[in-house]
Amino acid sequence: MSTSSCRKRFLLFLLALLSCQNEALISRSSEPRTHTRNNKPLLGTKAGTAEFQVDTDIKIKIRDCKYGELHPVSHLVLDAFYADKPNDIFMHMYRLAELNRLQQNFPYADQMMKHRMLVAMASDNNNNDDIVGFVDVDARTAPPNKEYKHNPRPMLSDLMVNPRMRRKGIAKQLVQRCEEICRQDFQETELYIRVLKDNEAAIAMYDSLGYSIYDNPGDPPEVRLLLKQFEPIETVL
Numbered sequence: 001m002s003t004s005s006c007r008k009r010f011l012l013f014l015l016a017l018l019s020c021q022n023e024a025l026i027s028r029s030s031e032p033r034t035h036t037r038n039n040k041p042l043l044g045t046k047a048g049t050a051e052f053q054v055d056t057d058i059k060i061k062i063r064d065c066k067y068g069e070l071h072p073v074s075h076l077v078l079d080a081f082y083a084d085k086p087n088d089i090f091m092h093m094y095r096l097a098e099l100n101r102l103q104q105n106f107p108y109a110d111q112m113m114k115h116r117m118l119v120a121m122a123s124d125n126n127n128n129d130d131i132v133g134f135v136d137v138d139a140r141t142a143p144p145n146k147e148y149k150h151n152p153r154p155m156l157s158d159l160m161v162n163p164r165m166r167r168k169g170i171a172k173q174l175v176q177r178c179e180e181i182c183r184q185d186f187q188e189t190e191l192y193i194r195v196l197k198d199n200e201a202a203i204a205m206y207d208s209l210g211y212s213i214y215d216n217p218g219d220p221p222e223v224r225l226l227l228k229q230f231e232p233i234e235t236v237l
């Protein structure tokens, strides 16, 4: 065999090896996160899951978000937070920016004891699945932030429900699952939420769940910080 054909075969072999590794990375990234990077099983992943019926023919399941589901979640972000810009020519770019933000922030298995992303998945009688809700709950120390002088944790953020599935109790369930995660998995006794002062729907919901205003000097004037404190979980020895 000539030297050049040997070189070609070697290059092809390298390319094949690389693409195999890529495939493995892609498939691994969309698996449910049940193990850490050291292959240790995760403890306490039950908190944060729920199943309930919203209409006679629609069942909602709340569970951890998978990496591959961030794509549909980014569409949900547009419906929830960009509804005032329906004809904006930059909509596609906003979605990609939101997708990138969610991907960068995605909690891999070994971060899940401090940070979780949950989805609400709707299934009808024909087993058609659709992501209709999302929330993020984060107990990691917040990095320095120009906008917020005091940025307490754990913080709930990115709560959203598909407009056609609102007023069915989905957001309330998502928030309650985050509270459960805070107490059981993060071992925290409080949860903070930032909300815009004019977001009447969200404020009414947090109020009905027992959140109250937490005075946080230095926050932007249009923002309100809310807090709920819980009883610590009793540890059984």
Ligand SMILES: CC(C)(COP(=O)(O)OP(=O)(O)OC[C@H]1O[C@@H](n2cnc3c(N)ncnc32)[C@H](O)[C@@H]1OP(=O)(O)O)[C@@H](O)C(=O)NCCC(=O)NCCS
Pocket (backbone or CB within 6 Å): 080, 081, 158, 159, 160, 161, 162, 165, 166, 167, 168, 169, 170, 171, 172, 173, 194, 195, 196, 199, 200, 201, 202, 204, 205, 206, 208
């Ligand atoms: C706020 C939001 C998450 C609520 O989702 P939802 O699934 O419709 O909320 P729920 O059905 O669980 O409602 C729970 C309670 O909140 C209050 N509420 C919800 N939507 C409301 C509205 N439009 N007006 C007044 N109260 C409202 C009610 O008290 C409601 O209880 P009730 O239906 O028994 O009266 C949803 O409207 C949304 O995605 N909005 C856009 C994104 C957003 O603002 N996120 C919050 C950021 S902090």
